[in-house]
Amino acid sequence: MIRVVNFFCFAVTALACLALYHVSEQTRVARATLTAVDRQIVGERDATNVLQAEWARVADSARIETLAQTRLGLNQAPAVQLSSFALLPRRGDATASEESPLRPASVVVPATTGVAAPVRLAVARSGN
């Protein structure tokens, strides 16, 4: 009986060793795969970093402005606030009358007005 038990134990031990070897081998392969994936991630992340930096360079305001001027013939638009929300007519209200402070933007800010235009107007208003 003892021999049978012993044999069984040896058999189980041998099987356990084989299973352990198998798992160990699987682990080694998985680790190698993981390392490769990690390297790929690092590479991809580096590439993403480079692309982000390249995008930041390409989208630089000075560069965009130069391109817009040389390739598209655009100029700086005057950054002027035409009105405030409080003065905008409600839906259904009558069109602004002549006395209204609101004017069509096209007649107030000519398309060719430079950025300094509001300043010049302000100077004229203050009588300098």
Next chain:
Amino acid sequence: MAGEPTTMVQRRIVIAAILCGMAFAVLGARLVDVTLLKAGTAGTASAAIRATLNRADMLDRNGELLARDLPVQDLYLEPYALPDKQTAARELASATGANEDRLQHVFASHDRPGDHVLVARQISPDAEDRLLQFGLPGLEFDPSTKRFYPKGRAAVQVVGQVDPDGHGLSGLELGLDQTLRRGEPAQLSLDLRIQFALAQEVEAARQQFEARGAGGIVLNVQTGEILAMASLPDEPSPGSDDINPNRNRMVRDVYELGSVFKIFAFALAVEDHTTRLDETIPIGRGFRLGRHLIGDAEKMPATLAARDVFAQSSNAGTAQIALRSGPLRQREFLSRLGLLDPVRSEDPEGAKPLYPHHWGQIETATVGFGHGISVSPLAFATAAAIIVNGGRRITPTFMKHPQDTRGAQVISPETSATMRQLLRYVVTDGTGKLADLPGYEIGGKTGSAEKAVGGRYVAHKLLTSFCAVFPIDNPRYLVFVLLDEPHGAKASGVMALAGHTAAPLAGRVIARIAPMLELPAKAPIVAQMGGNP
């Protein structure tokens, strides 16, 4: 069976059983170790691989990239392996930009097996590709990083520089060195949109007035955040050969700023009730103090109301008002505003101010109108912000910190409100008219200081500046601009004084940046313009 001696077979069986038991115990222990104890550390190795970049990013307040480490390679080579050293040196020099003569020299002096030489540092992936196409033997690439600034020269002096080993050398790269090297990204208070607008307008004014240098600061007066800072020229420029383009003059240099300093003389007078704003101050041909005569750059009437002394920027009147406070009180007041100490910020290169050791009557008078004391533009802007923000102390910062950080009261809120009215009066009725902008009620003060050359003030070498605050009823932003030796144009009637050079510059800057700052115009601009037919 009990008491019988164990046989040899039985002993072997027991030993075998013990060995089996030990084997199972080892397997069990290993199983517990792998499945339970080391379960959470599986990613450690991969994390270590990922940690290849050694310096964190610098971003503007909107997340725009300002500085980043990018992967590059350092190139080493074993000269012994080269069949033709002369050709190799030429090819390597063309691909990497290295000096060909240096390469030939080191190849000749390190020609033994096992000798390695450094060919070039931080070569780009493109250069690496070109090198590989040459098929040279003995090349070794060592992974490294290079600091890249995608916005080029934008805010270059503020951001600073690093050495080839990635250590901060100047600016915020130096001030935030520890943080960045720990891998923590730094989100700065700078807004690249504001920075671009400020730098562009300041450079345009510098060229228009043929100034040696120019600069500007946009500061949030409630949080102390610096939204933009320009110091120009920021690259080698004709006529400005003696100016270091990498030097942030807004932080590192000190200037006698002249009449913008009258803000502090009047704030002190209002705070201490030594002067009423409607009080008549004698001006005439100047104010005599001992053997000195304090005069004005432009002809002034015989008398001026105190508020007009400020609006017309009279030195003679301001000197009299400053003297009412006295030397001790004036010095203590300027000290409380932080003007007598180097300004503290994340930039470690704050300049030390220059002020008189002996602070007597003459010094009190001259300091009142901004002569005899030199401070950095950032220190001045911070102190001016305290005057208008309700009178509470702020600390300038280059880090994004949108919360209100106003601290201890330096002057009373009432004094601050009065000063805001005075600053507005300068723009509507004084020397700062050209800074006015419809819809945004701007307050400000001009400053035209003669520069000292060889110990004497030179009339035609001016340092003009304008300190603008908007919206004036509840200020949020301060714009300070400075022009170094601007030239007026007689033909067009434009003088070199601040009212004609720095004031319109500040107005143009505000016109550009106010919409970006989402500041609503107080009154409809259309109505103020009167509406065109």
